[in-house]
Amino acid sequence: MKELFYTLVFLIFFTRLSAQEFMLSSPNELIRVELHQPDEVTENWYFKVFYNESPSEKALIPKIEMGLARNDEGFSSNLKLRKTGKIKSISEAYNLIHGKRSSTSNAAREVTFYFRNDSGKKMNIVLRVYNDGVAFRYEFPDKEGNFSIDNEFTAFSISVDATRWLEKWNPANEGLYQQMQGDSLRGEWGYPALFHDRDTIGWYLIHEANLNRTYAGTKLSNTKDINTYNLVFPNPGDGRGTGKSKPDISTPWQSPWRVIIIGNLATVTESTLVTDVSDPVKLKDTDWIEPGLVSWNYWSSNHGTKDYQIVKKFADLAEKMGWKYTLLDWEWDAMGNGGNLEDATAYINKLGVKPLIWYNSGGDHTWVPATPKDRMLTHENRVQEFTKLNELDIAGIKVDFFESEKQNMINYYLDIVEDAADFNLLVYFHGSLVPRGWSRTYPNLMTYEAVRGAEWYNNVPTFTMNAPQHNTILPFTRNVVGPMDYTPVTFTNSQYPHVTSYGHELALGILFESGLQHLADRPEGYYSLPEEVITILKKLPAAWDDTKFIYGYPGKNAALARRKEESWYMAGISSELWEIEKEIALKFLKPGIEYQLKLVQDGEHDKAFKISDGKVTSEDTLKVKLLRRGGFIAVFEPIKSLTK
Template sequence: MNLIRYSFLLSLVAVAVRLDAQQVYSPNKKIELSLSQSKEKPGSWFLSVSYQGKTKTPVFSQIKLGMERQDQSFTDNLSLKSSSKPVAIKDQYTTLHGKSSNRENEAQEIIFAFVNTKGSKLNVVARAYNNGITFKYEFPEKTQGTFVIKREATAFVVEEKVERWLQRFVTSYEGFYPAQKDSALTGEWGYPALFKIGDQESCWTLLTEANVDRTYCATKLSNQENKSSYQLAFPAATDGFNTGQVNSTLTLPWSSPWRVAIIGQLADVVESTLVEDVSKPSQLTKTDWIKPGVSSWVYWAYNHGTKDYKKLCEYIDLAARMGWPYTLMDWEWDEMTNGGTLEDAVNYAKSKGVKPLLWYNSGGAHNQVSSGPRDRLTTPESRAKEFAWLKKIGIYGVKVDFFESDKQDMMRYYLDILEDAARYELMVNFHGSTVPRGWSRTYPHLMSMEAVYGGEQYNNQEYMTTKGAWHNTMLPFTRNVIGPMDYTPVAFTNSQHAHTTTYAHELALAVIFESSIQHLADRPQGFDHLPDPAKFMLKEVPTAWDETRFLAGYPGKEVVIARRKAARWYVGGINGDDRSKKVSIPFHFLTKGKTYRAELIADGDYDSGFDVKYLTIKEGDTLEVKCLPRGGFTLLINEM
């Protein structure tokens, strides 16, 4: 009897140990994710994440878990009932645009099943990928009715010594990503958030979220209560001019968006497609109408240029000369004068072989921008009427602006626009918007999103004059990691505020920044006066890539990125510093045994000059390129 009782006690201890610590490893064994229960607060649970580089590095000592519904809590009162055996996740898919055309990612998935004191269930589904971790919550029960989420307890605990690059939250996500070494800085922060764990050789992580749908709001990070703990926070009540509910309403069963931490070396971060990898696959069966490409854009040089038919025609002619497929007719096209109407401009574009794109104010009570056209997309009926008309007259895509909120009602509005636009074969670009959250995979006609302090800011204030080069070298490590970015790059002339980047720096942005519709910003004479090598490069540069490789760089200092389309490689490099420097290009990404010819378009002796050289290179070579202050270069590589 004593032996049986002793064996029973041993089994209880074994179960307790098993339930108090559960691990799952990435397929390459570099990332470990484990579950533990708080010793100070039994019933509270957290994930821990470590990365095996040269040494084992704790990435997050704690990621606090839990959800609080209006009817009951799933935070500090949870019992772990079971944990599944790790299951291999293998995902292969193709894309029409983005960093790469063929995607493949692997993970190990584990499901932790909890119950609260009332016996209600909450699952945490966690995955360890080769380049990060993701997790989401599930309410698996089929209880009738609707349920309101009061808060999400998810919080990433970051050590004080960790260096970080964070953007103060604004609803448009337009701002800078300054380095923060002062752990006392508190506030609300927008995604993505970049952290360096340990020294440069250790580990980097980028926080964001993916696969947001109609059943939830988008979130942000807040360390206002605890400077070392970045908690997921809901939108403010005042967002969207006080329209929409802060707390999300859902029905059961339900799954949350994925919480995403991209983890590894800088190359793992920059090259990552994890946000799209965990998002819902494409919902479209017919996609031959979705065509990435370059567009001319009147707004940057002439803020009200779309009102002027003749001025707009100059940009149509520019697109025709450069062989670009698109021109964007921006706001106020409904007020067009000086010789023509919108229909005249559309017909003129079509006569030149240029496809027109059209701007819309998202309208509604959530924004107070009066510029039109507005209020034409706010209901299913108005969208159907407008999109049918656009399809009839020959419009290929819409740019929809001024959303001003991440509340659940706005998530629904984004997705309603995407689904209705697909019915009329219209590509979509969101401006004044939230950041990408994986929708470009689900809806591949979503070509780009703004959510960036971009080229148009030269119109608004002087900050880009002094900070533009530094800011440009931040974006490949932050905003552009998580999805397409409509920065509207490449300007050689000046807008309202001068730029101090060199011409070679501006040219390189067409490669450095990824956006499936790339709106090149400059006025026609800015492109017409370029020397032939730079002009030919802009005539041919793709906007959708088969492969992307990070070659060198550091946030805010410099960056070198290689992108391949078919057999040709484009390498872009930019200097974010106010001093000259030599930037090294390693050619380890080339095929061994082959010889390549390369055309280098680099800084000349002064900021508006170019130095063009022709080279022969092969795998294993290294090239040093001298960059002027705030300079850059572009390298075009072909097999011989």
């Protein structure tokens, strides 16, 4: 009888191994990941991902193939599973100085799969299943030496029937997202990539996080198979051919996390999974880091910083509006018409505003000749320059034109951020990579461009008609994964005109999150607004305590509510070519509190507002009307408690 018992146990275990190696669910049981062995079609081990809200048994992602190739060994089709580790519970809470949520918590289950290749060399795969997604990464645990990674075989099998929102890869990450379904395009695609599988009702956003000095940035490519999105390394020509495309590693080693945010559209939009899996803060002192609004003269004046008188006008704007910062953009080293850099910083600081300053990242990796382009290149350069900036009471630096995500450039980004932190300098990047979670690790990194923002009204006439739809996609794609320096809230026109309403433009200051929020219009564009709107812009936060999805669909409309302390700010926009009306439940407000409402929506025409006041609670609904390509904002400030 005892022998029979052990035989049955062996058979059950063997059957389980033959069909399915392992299954791991999220703590809330909504997401399930299965590990499967290679089969006749698939050479590599693979994950299968299910979303349990689905009405069908179909997998949300039927196959995620895995594996790596080192310059000395392969770790893909030749892998044998040695053992599966014990399931661990992950429960974490942490704070962020800026972002969509100041106090963040997450829960996950984690397991490690221990593999060997034919030579007996070890590679582990660590899997975490969170309530809002999946993350996995590779490990080489042995202390063997130095290697290069020749290839990563991570690949997502995604049916062409899934609706997708993808941005064609470009080194500055400033393309337009395209909505595709059916005969979708082949190509290389930047992060993050959004997918909606109608059969399983699931939404998912593919990204990577905690990229560090030990790897290069990756992107997605379906050039070989239209249904398979492979992770690929940077192109050799990126950064004018400087740097190696394939990363060098030293073991023991861990890869960045491969992240898939999963759920309904609200789950995806509100997720903090990218920072959840990133390294905790490395700075000992963060009290000096202050998010804030910034006046910016480039959008309206192009060569504004070259003119001392224009610099003064934008400093005056920041002072009158109560904004913390003003930016001295390119050409500050050629400033004239009554003053130079020293005069400008003295004037700005006397007003109680803090100056920020622009730099070309420089070096042989960029084609852009704009100066100064030699101040960031080495540690010695940076120490010398940052010492001067401290003497001028300059609060932070904008560094531009990186044009590569090769490993050498990842190191360059992090060198700048770390050295700047030693001098209490804020940092933000333009012409850059998309956020990978660094703002948690280095909170002095305030924002990134990596978006086709309002600057493109200066660049091409086509952005005029692209912008409305593009703006409604960004809250569900690019801005999900980290701060986004779109430079919003522009009412007047720059090189090419708007077709969005004033209500639409006003809403972008709330809808788009950025630790340094550049409001890009010229001073008269703000001074001519109604007093109620000016008052809102004076008090507008640049960092939030909470964020809630209200409604939306990428490419059509979007509405979010964000909380700062006890006040809520809600904003919505539309790209539709007709007027729409929305009735919004105010359940995001704190129950038992009465709020003073200030509603600013589209008026009689696209350059007019309709402003109204009222008192509301969480049990009320709010009716809003948006013109075509329109928008609205609503501000809720607590008045009193309704409970005894």
